[in-house]
Amino acid sequence: MSVLTGVLYAALVAYLGGWYAGRWNGNFALLLFVLTAVTLFYWLAERFHFAPARRAAAQALVDNDAKRRETLAAQGIARVDGDVEPARQQILQQPWWLDWTAGLFPVILVVFLLRSFLFEPFKIPSGSMVPTLLVGDLILVNKFHYGIRLPVINKKIIPNNDVKRGDVMVFRYPEDPSTDFIKRVAGIPGDEISYVNQKLYINGQLATTQPLGKFYDDSGSPRVYRPRFLEKLGDKEHEILVQPDAQTFFRADRADGPFPFQENCRYTVEGVTCKVPAGHYFMLGDNRDNSRDSRYWGFVPDENIVGKAFLVWMNFGNLKRIGTFFN
Template sequence: MSALTGVLYAALVAYLGGWYLGRWTGNFALLLFVLTSVTMLYWLAERFHFAPARNKAAQDLLDNDAKRRQTLAAQGINRVDGDIEPARQQLLQQPWWLDWTAGLFPVILIVFLLRSFLFEPFKIPSGSMVPTLLVGDLILVNKFHYGVRLPVINKKIVANNDVKRGDVMVFRYPEDPSTDFIKRVAGIPGDEVAYVNQKLYINGQLAPTQPVDNFYDDSGSPRVYRPRFNEKLGDKQHQILVRPDAQAYFRADRADGPFPFQENCRYTIEGVTCKVPAGHYYMLGDNRDNSRDSRFWGFVPDENIVGKAFLVWMNFGNLKRIGTFFN
């Protein structure tokens, strides 16, 4: 078993090393599920086989020593040298390969359950959600807000809250489902969403906006001040950035070809208008002119939903961000 455990750890190190070096794309949810399953098997084996075997061996040692002492006492020898306690402790000691597998199972199980059904951490990798979320923000995602889903396969088994316009949602990127993305929900099933001449329309109604100030956007190149606005989607108000000199024309450019329901969208020199199909959502970045979103790669299906983002719990470059709640 020690050799088998060594091989498993070597495979884990190779997988993580290749993931870190970019040789392949890792799947943390699947990895955590496999680690939970493997350590659970070791934990069960320890509880029902290895630990009872060690306890029996230690008890046999005590019984044999007691019989030896009784035999010697019957012969008139009452003083017997030899302390078997160190040997008994050695028999009871858990080997390293069980300590590093069965011993880790409770911790890994707790992490697996918390991450799968309650909260998952997520790091903001780009400036597409500036000014709401900054590059380097470490956020928490509520996994059960939209319903309980089975880990790894992401199948919803219990429904909860409906997705609403204005929600900040983490989802599996339609072009590469192994990658998580974060955007704001602009359209829900049945909505007609139009982004024309840098203005957002939902079902023909202009989304209310109010100018705020200029925001220093250092998430892209060049780093400049951009006009910041308050925007209202549904009952939620949030801030967006709009670059007046940005090109207004968008085109479908999904890497793997036409996106599903692309026929629901009309692209013109002024912008794009899409009818959101059933079971799908239309996503936009708050940094409207620095975000590749549904305007380019289409709709997000319900089965791609990861959860609702709600809290910045850490930003090592800007500690003032810690504890920031957002819509």
Template sequence: MMSALTAVLYGALLVYGAGWWLGYWIGNFSLLLFVLTVVTLAYWLAERFKFAPARVAAAEALTAQDTQRRAELGKMGISQVDGNVDSARERLLMQPWWLDWTAGLFPVILAVFLLRSFLFEPFKIPSGSMVPTLLVGDLILVNKFHYGVRLPVINTKIIQNNDPKRGDVIVFRYPVDTRVDYIKRVVAIPGDEVTYTNQQLAINGQLAPVQPQGDFYDEDSMRYAPRFTEKLGAVAHGILVDPKRASIYRPMESFVNFRDNCRYTAEGVSCKVPAGHYFVMGDNRDNSQDSRYWGFVPDENIVGRAFMVWMNFGNLRRIGSFD
């Protein structure tokens, strides 16, 4: 019965994972990890308080029966008795496969769940919107507690920590579809007046300082683009901006919340950042769908602060922290 139930659960997990991999639906890894933790915990408790004691009791009963049998034969003068209960006892004590692959995995799954939910979470950069800071294929780590501690799955903040600052690179749940995670740079915080016109960024009427750094070869688009160093607060970081490339800014239909806080012109866009929200942009300014198009990031959507590349299998020199 339990082996069949476990097989069904593993089958459901396989179907869910395959559909996710093939793109039939968007998976929720946080929810999946939570469910796996709960299910393996149930098996672990059942093993600890029911199945393991039952196996031990059966093994002890077998040993007692063998001892009694040998004693009775001894009274009859038979001292040489065939049979050894040790192998049978070992088989009785052996954990079945369906417990080995559930209760046995609980400590590992619990450790991963706690680490990923409250400390650090890995992400893979899927697009070139953050070039030159982050490249396609970079595997990054995100600090989950820098902006406060949130309950997993429901994303409710229970402990306040730092507030996002201008220049921070953050991972957040895409406001248009919260099943998808995005990564961008915070350029404006609540109360700021942010303007991006003629490919120049200004915060509260002050242009963000930029310095040209020559051309950058963008492997994603396979072309060179002008690279600059931009300074937001204390953070100096690279951006790609092509002054010769015309950009047209229009709000997406999904830009609903606080839409009246933004004004669009032929030169660009200007927005007043509402309380509890942030204005984010990609460092690859001409190749990024960001707050200029779909609006502000609510604080409750923030996953954490990205701070380092822990691996890039195509370029090991990418490993390290970034601004």
């Protein structure tokens, strides 16, 4: 078993090393599930086989020593050298390969349950959600807000709250489901979403905005001051950035070809209009001119939802961000 455990640890190190080096995309949820299953196997083996066997061997050592002492006492030898206690403790000691597998099971199980069903940490990698979220923000994602899902396969088994316009949602990127993205929900099933001449329309109604002055956006290159606005989606208000001189001509550019339900979208020189299909959502970044989102790659299916983001718990470059709640 020690050899098998060594091989498993070598495989784990190789997998993590390749992931870190960019040789392949890792799947942390699957890795955590496998680690939980493997350490559970070792924990059960320790509880019901290895530990009882060690206790039996230790007891046999004590019993044999007692019989030896009784035999010698019957022969008139009262003083017997030797103490079996150190040997007994050595027999009872858990070997390294059980200590580093079965011993880790409770910790890994707690992490697996917390991450799968309650909260998952997420790091903001880009400036697409500025000014709501900054590059380097470490946020928490509520995994049960939209319903309980089975880990790894992400199948919803218990529904909870409906997705609402304005929610900040983490989801599996439709072009590469191994990558998590974060954007704001602009359209829910049945909505007609138009982003025309840098203005957002929902079912023909212009989303209300009001100017808030300038915001220094240092998330990209060049670093510039961008006009900042307060936008309202549904009953939620949030800040967005729009640069009037950065008019973009949108086009469907999903890497693997036309996106599902692309026929629901119309692209013109002024912008894009899409009818959101059932079970899907239209996502936008708050940094409207620095976000590749549903305007380019289409809709997010319900099965890709990870959870609702709600809290910045750390930013090592800006400690004032800690504890920031957001819509």
